[in-house]
Amino acid sequence: KNEVEQSPQNLTAQEGEFITINCSYSVGISALHWLQQHPGGGIVSLFMLSSGKKKHGRLIATINIQEKHSSLHITASHPRDSAVYICAVDYGGATNKLIFGTGTLLAVQP
Amino acid sequence: GAGVSQSPRYKVTKRGQDVALRCDPISGHVSLYWYRQALGQGPEFLTYFNYEAQQDKSGLPNDRFSAERPEGSISTLTIQRTEQRDSAMYRCASSLRGRQPQHFGDGTRLSIL
Numbered sequence: 001k002n003e004v005e006q007s008p009q010n011l012t013a014q015e016g017e018f019i020t021i022n023c024s025y026s027v028g029i030s031a032l033h034w035l036q037q038h039p040g041g042g043i044v045s046l047f048m049l050s051s052g053k054k055k056h057g058r059l060i061a062t063i064n065i066q067e068k069h070s071s072l073h074i075t076a077s078h079p080r081d082s083a084v085y086i087c088a089v090d091y092g093g094a095t096n097k098l099i100f101g102t103g104t105l106l107a108v109q110p
Numbered sequence: 111g112a113g114v115s116q117s118p119r120y121k122v123t124k125r126g127q128d129v130a131l132r133c134d135p136i137s138g139h140v141s142l143y144w145y146r147q148a149l150g151q152g153p154e155f156l157t158y159f160n161y162e163a164q165q166d167k168s169g170l171p172n173d174r175f176s177a178e179r180p181e182g183s184i185s186t187l188t189i190q191r192t193e194q195r196d197s198a199m200y201r202c203a204s205s206l207r208g209r210q211p212q213h214f215g216d217g218t219r220l221s222i223l
Contacts, residue, residue: 004152031209043153043201043214086152095166096141096208100152 003027006087006101013108019074021104023087026068030092034061034072037084037103046072046085077108112136114215116202122221125194131187131218135204143212144177144187147199156200159185160208192222 005024013019023032034046047054047061049070054061058077063070074081084105088098115134123129135142140161145153155169161182170176174192179185189196199219203212 033211035214041199042216043203045211045213048211088152090209095158095168096205097143097155097158097166097169098153098212100145100154102150102152 003099004087004089004101006085006104008104009102010105011107013077013106015078015108015110017077017108019077019081019106019108021072021085021087021106023070023072023101024068025070025089025099027091028065028068030090032063032070033088033090033098034070035086035088037086039083043086074106079108079110082106082108114202114204114213116200116215116218118218119216120219120221122223123192124223125192127192128188128190129192129220131189131200131202131220133185133187133202133204133215135183135185135202136213137183138206139204139213140182140207141205141210141212142179142185143203143205144185145201145203147201147217149199153201156187189220192220194222196220197222 007022031050037043058075060073084103086103087101117132142159144156147153157177158166159179174190177187199217201217202215205212
């Protein structure tokens with residue numbers, strides 16, 4: 001069982017829809033990252049957060065520390081948002097390693 | 111360049127050969143990470159450097175895997191006596207310092223025949 005669980009694993013949406021991807025983790029963390037992996041394979045960091053909410057353009061990330069849960073929202077989705085979205089957590093301590101979820105494959109259809 | 115650079119992009123080699131994968135982080139980035147990613151999976155942590163010090167190598171699968179960053183900049187991940195199960199995408203990332211957003215390279219796709 002992965003320490004970092006994402007849902008759904010696959011998501012198909014129509015252009016313009018509001019999208020939510022969820023991430024749950026098992027113990028207290030130092031920070032949570034959301035990353036985007038494009039079909040070409042490159043990985044881009046979207047957000048790093050340890051509390052509350054962050055917004056960048058049409059992307060919003062929230063985290064509930066008590067419930068050990070984070071969500072990534074995409075407003076007014078577009079086909080160019082199609083990618084794998086990956087949640088990763090930093091459990092703190094001396095190391096800075098990230099533990100990754102398996103990703104959510106998003107396809108936005110025109 | 112402005113980003114994390116990895117070479118080679120693709121490496122195909124026969125079982126039993128040694129391979130060396132290179133990572134050139136963003137200039138000035140103190141922290142460097144190596145990850146391995148199997149198809150359809152998220153990346154898996156291998157090892158972490160702070161400057162030239164290897165501070166965490168808990169993710170290295172066995173003693174065939176080693177990594178170094180002798181001058182605190184470029185890093186090399188070496189796999190000795192490769193096996194087919196070593197086939198994967200190997201990714202490097204760097205950050206300005208620990209607990210900062212990580213910038214990923216495009217990876218090296220390793221195939222062991």
